[in-house]
Structures are given as structure tokens and as C-alpha cells.
Amino acid sequence: MDKIKVEVCCGTACYLLGAANLMSLEDMLPENCRGRVEVEAKTCLELCEKENLGGAPYVRFNDTEIMAQATPEKVLARISELVEGVA
Amino acid sequence: MLNGSTFIRRELMIRIVRAFDDGTLETELDKIPVKLRPKNSISSRCCVYHDRAILKYRLMALLGVSVEDETDETKALSAYYAEKAWGGGTNETKPKTPLSVCGPACSGCPDAKVVSTPNCRGCFARPCVYNCPKKAISIVGGQSVIDQSLCIKCGKCITACPYHAIVKTSVPCEEACPVGAIRKNEHGVAEIDFARCIFCGKCFAACPFAAVMERSQLVDVLAAMKRGEKLVAMIAPAAEKQFPGKIEQLLAACAKAGFKDVMEVALGAEKTTEHETAEFIERMEKDQKTFMTTSCCPAWVNLVGKHMPDLIDHVSLTPSPMIYARELVKAKDPDAKTVFIGPCVAKRSEARRKDVDYVLSFEELGAILAGRKIDVIACEPWPVERPANPTARNYARSCGVTDAVLDEATSKIPGFKLNAKQINGIDRKTCTMVKLHASGKIPVNFLEVMACPGGCQNGPCSLS
Numbered sequence: 001m002d003k004i005k006v007e008v009c010c011g012t013a014c015y016l017l018g019a020a021n022l023m024s025l026e027d028m029l030p031e032n033c034r035g036r037v038e039v040e041a042k043t044c045l046e047l048c049e050k051e052n053l054g055g056a057p058y059v060r061f062n063d064t065e066i067m068a069q070a071t072p073e074k075v076l077a078r079i080s081e082l083v084e085g086v087a
Numbered sequence: 088m089l090n091g092s093t094f095i096r097r098e099l100m101i102r103i104v105r106a107f108d109d110g111t112l113e114t115e116l117d118k119i120p121v122k123l124r125p126k127n128s129i130s131s132r133c134c135v136y137h138d139r140a141i142l143k144y145r146l147m148a149l150l151g152v153s154v155e156d157e158t159d160e161t162k163a164l165s166a167y168y169a170e171k172a173w174g175g176g177t178n179e180t181k182p183k184t185p186l187s188v189c190g191p192a193c194s195g196c197p198d199a200k201v202v203s204t205p206n207c208r209g210c211f212a213r214p215c216v217y218n219c220p221k222k223a224i225s226i227v228g229g230q231s232v233i234d235q236s237l238c239i240k241c242g243k244c245i246t247a248c249p250y251h252a253i254v255k256t257s258v259p260c261e262e263a264c265p266v267g268a269i270r271k272n273e274h275g276v277a278e279i280d281f282a283r284c285i286f287c288g289k290c291f292a293a294c295p296f297a298a299v300m301e302r303s304q305l306v307d308v309l310a311a312m313k314r315g316e317k318l319v320a321m322i323a324p325a326a327e328k329q330f331p332g333k334i335e336q337l338l339a340a341c342a343k344a345g346f347k348d349v350m351e352v353a354l355g356a357e358k359t360t361e362h363e364t365a366e367f368i369e370r371m372e373k374d375q376k377t378f379m380t381t382s383c384c385p386a387w388v389n390l391v392g393k394h395m396p397d398l399i400d401h402v403s404l405t406p407s408p409m410i411y412a413r414e415l416v417k418a419k420d421p422d423a424k425t426v427f428i429g430p431c432v433a434k435r436s437e438a439r440r441k442d443v444d445y446v447l448s449f450e451e452l453g454a455i456l457a458g459r460k461i462d463v464i465a466c467e468p469w470p471v472e473r474p475a476n477p478t479a480r481n482y483a484r485s486c487g488v489t490d491a492v493l494d495e496a497t498s499k500i501p502g503f504k505l506n507a508k509q510i511n512g513i514d515r516k517t518c519t520m521v522k523l524h525a526s527g528k529i530p531v532n533f534l535e536v537m538a539c540p541g542g543c544q545n546g547p548c549s550l551s
Contacts, residue, residue, distance in 0.1 A: 010331060010462065010464065011457070011460070011462055012330075012453055012456040012457035012460075012461060012462055012463065013101055013457035013458075015330070015331065015453070015457075016097045016101070016450070016453045016454070016457055016550065017089075017094055017097055017098065018089050018094070020089070020550070020551060021089065023331070041464075043462040043464065043465045044460055044462055046460075048457075053098055053101060053102065054098055054123065056098075
């Protein structure tokens with residue numbers, strides 16, 4: 001099974017607007033998600049320009065799905081859903 | 088720490104940088120409040136119109152304008168922008184006071200008091216009644232009631248209650264201010280008494296309505312860069328762990344952002360250590376019973392100057408790391424303009440006194456990097472001539488100065504003894520501690536004082 005790809009934007013804008021809290025996401029993964037997810041810290045994904053600056057910090061799942069105003073809680077909840085195949 | 092206040096401030100800063108670089112700042116300024124709070128969008132206060140009004144004041148403060156001094160409410164932000172002479176780094180262009188209170192943003196928090204909440208179960212033991220030294224608590228209808236005319240807000244009942252039923256309400260800015268410089272005026276709105284204010288920035292960090300604003304030099308720096316002023320970024324030792332990556336990468340990011348040269352202020356701290364140690368040894372040789380206190384924290388220096396004049400002679404005359412860093416820059420290039428970048432509000436007042444041309448906070452530097460799409464971790468480390476000494480980089484932590492001086496002194500005089508004490512964060516209690524040290528009741532010969540708990544790394548404008 002393919003791993004779920006989670007890209008955390010660590011561009012300076014996202015970093016200033018909250019991505020600093022997402023740096024240790026990998027350590028926060030629940031047991032059932034370990035090994036199933038690939039978390040990557042990326043340089044600017046340029047979503048703060050294409051989407052909206054106020055939406056930072058951005059996280060991208062599996063190259064397509066974009067989450068705005070990402071928090072560790074929101075990201076972990078979405079990862080769990082993806083792992084469990086809910087949506 | 089990130090919260091709604093820091094988020095909006097940083098977002099506005101990034102928007103300013105982007106618009107400046109696009110050449111649209113003058114026209115964009117007045118549009119930003121509406122763009123951020125369009126009609127029918129969710130408001131943070133009563134309505135989007137109140138939000139917009141306050142966003143305008145935030146932008147004024149970011150342009151360096153004092154919100155209190157507004158005389159013409161109809162004046163557009165573009166007019167403030169157009170009339171100001173940007174850059175230059177002269178004292179005329181530097182904000183006279185680094186802080187400004189935005190009245191319309193102030194919530195006018197009710198005066199602090201100790202109150203009983205419905206969590207009270209009217210218990211049998213009634214520790215609140217028994218522990219109150221003023222007999223201010225009685226039980227009425229099975230609930231504790233506090234007589235406000237008797238209560239001295241000592242908080243004994245708060246700790247005594249097993250149900251956590253008694254709470255203290257607070258006025259966060261007044262509670263945070265160590266010197267009683269911020270108070271509500273006759274209109275019930277917070278006002279800073281600048282004759283008392285030491286610019287520690289605690290009210291700025293504490294206000295949950297973000298009504299206390301910093302008067303920024305961000306646009307000055309952007310304009311100076313554009314005019315080709317030779318700006319040198321002087322990065323405070325507190326920079327460690329503020330941004331992802333190493334200090335050398337941060338220096339490289341600054342160079343990429345448009346600074347002509349970059350340096351660590353820790354190189355200046357090395358000189359402070361050297362001179363401050365020599366000064367200390369000399370003072371002790373003259374009088375063994377005296378004590379010396381540090382001079383690197385500008386809020387502490389302001390505190391002594393404004394509130395503890397008896398201690399002025401005890402403050403080290405050695406210049407702070409920022410000032411030595413400025414000397415190093417000027418020695419290399421007399422035409423260079425210096426930009427101190429740190430986590431501190433009070434440095435803005437020191438910069439005015441000591442001819443440092445500009446001061447940016449780490450937030451403002453972050454906004455420049457974000458606006459110019461520079462990621463610190465993607466930068467190749469800057470080729471520094473040599474990294475600063477670890478004890479100098481440690482100036483950003485509480486005990487850092489003490490350790491550096493002790494280190495230097497023992498290298499000169501083996502077996503050197505220092506009776507050092509640290510005041511780790513200025514508040515009302517520690518101000519009393521300072522007085523106890525000064526009066527000799529708690530003996531000390533080297534007193535390090537840092538306004539921020541833990542040191543500059545936890546300054547009011549730090550990122551982490």
C-alpha cells in the first residue's frame with residue numbers, strides 16, 4: 001500500500017504564521033499511523049500566494065489535497081481518516 | 088508564541104513587504120483592511136467595520152506612526168505614507184516612543200478583583216472564610232461572597248478553595264507592567280505614561296486584544312534598501328532557534344534579502360565581556376563592599392534611570408553588545424547603516440540614544456524574508472570570518488552574562504570568586520529583590536538583570 005504523503009510548508013510565511021508548531025508532527029503520530037505516513041518539511045509551496053496569505057500555514061496531502069490554517073490537531077485527524085480509508 | 092494577535096501582526100507585515108516590493112504600497116495600504124475583512128466575512132470583534140478600523144491603526148503603527156497622536160481621523164494611510172521621509176536612520180525618522188496604544192482596540196478590561204464563582208458548593212470547612220486575613224468572605228444563601236470593600240486581593244482564598252471556585256479577574260496589561268506605567272484613563276481605555284514606561288514590552292505581549300502596538304521601522308528599512316543605503320544586519324544572539332536552520336544560514340538569508348553585510352551581535356558581546364570584566368575587577372579593587380549590575384538589557388537600564396536613581400552609579404558603564412557591534416560595523420565601513428535585529432522592544436529606545444540607525448524585530452525580519460520568498464533552511468551558510476564565541480552567543484540566556492564575565496575573570500585571575508545573583512525577569516516582585524540586593528540585605532557583588540524571564544530569547548518580539 002502506498003504511503004500517505006504529507007507535505008508541511010516550511011516557507012518563511014507559513015513558518016511565521018504557525019508552521020513552527022507543525023515541526024514535530026512525525027513524533028505526534030498515533031500508533032496505527034506510524035509507518036503509513038511520510039511527513040516531509042518542504043520549502044515554500046507558494047500556496048500563500050496562490051490561495052490566500054491568511055490561510056497559512058498550509059499542508060498538502062498526496063500532492064492534491066490542500067489544508068489551510070493547519071494545526072497539529074487538524075493534520076493528525078486528517079491523517080487518521082486517510083489511514084483508516086474513511087475518505 | 089503564536090496567537091491571534093501575533094498572527095494578524097505578522098500577516099500585515101508580510102502584506103506590507105509584498106506590496107512595497109510590487110511598488111503598490113501607497114495605494115494598497117488603504118485597501119488592506121477591507122481585503123482582510125470583506126463584508127459578510129467573519130469578524131473578530133463586533134463587526135467587520137470595527138475590525139477594519141483597528142486594522143487601519145495596526146497599519147499606522149507598522150508605518151511607525153503613533154496611534155495616540157492621530158488628529159485627523161479622515162486621514163488615509165496613503166497620506167501618512169506619502170508625507171513621511173522614509174529611511175535615513177536619523178532620530179527624526181525614528182519613533183520617539185517604541186509603543187503605542189490603540190484606544191479603539193482596547194477592551195477596557197474591568198478592574199482586577201477576586202470573585203467567587205458558582206463553582207462554590209458552600210462547603211462545611213469553608214477554608215476561604217477561615218483563611219481570609221481581612222474577614223471579607225461570608226456565606227450568603229449557601230455561596231461564598233467577597234466584600235470588595237474589604238478584600239485586599241491577597242489570593243489566600245484562591246489557594247485555599249478545594250473547588251477552585253474563587254478566581255482573580257485581571258487587567259492583563261496592568262498586571263504585566265512592572266512599573267505601573269499603563270493604566271486606564273478617564274475614558275476607561277489603557278494609556279501608557281511614557282515618563283514611567285521602561286519599554287520592556289510586557290504589556291505589548293500581554294494584551295489579549297492586541298491594543299498595544301509597536302511602532303515599526305519596517306518600511307524605513309525597506310525604503311533604505313531601495314535607496315541603496317549600505318545596510319548591515321546585526322543579528323542578536325537570541326536568534327538561535329528563532330528560525331529553522333543555523334545562525335550562519337540566517338545571516339545568508341539576510342544577505343539575500345538585501346542587506347549589504349551581516350554580522351552576529353555576539354561578536355560585540357565578546358567585547359562587552361572583556362570590558363565589563365575589567366570594569367568589575369577595577370570597581371572591586373576600589374571598594375570590596377560595592378556591587379555592579381549589568382548594562383546589556385535596555386529595559387533594565389531604563390528601569391534604573393526612571394525608577395531607581397540611587398542605583399545609577401552601580402550600573403556598568405560598559406556598552407552593550409549592540410553598541411560594540413555598531414562600532415565593529417562602522418570601523419569596517421564608516422558609511423554603513425546599522426540595523427539591529429532582535430526580540431526586544433526596549434532596544435528601540437537604546438538605538439535612539441546610541442545612534443543605531445534601525446531596529447527590526449525577528450517578526451519584521453521574518454516578514455521581509457517571507458515577502459521575498461527566502462527560506463532560511465534553503466540558504467547556504469554565510470561564510471563568517473569566525474563564529475562568535477559560545478559564551479558570547481549565550482548572552483541571550485539568563486546567567487549568560489554572569490557566566491561570560493566569570494569565565495573571563497578566572498582566565499585573568501585564577502581562583503577568582505564572583506558573588507553573583509541573577510534577576511531572571513523584571514516584575515513587581517523582582518523589583519523588590521533588586522532593592523534588597525542594593526541595600527545590602529542580600530549580599531551580592533555582581534547583579535545580572537534581564538527584563539525577560541529566561542533572557543532575551545523569550546523577548547516580547549521573539550518568534551518561538
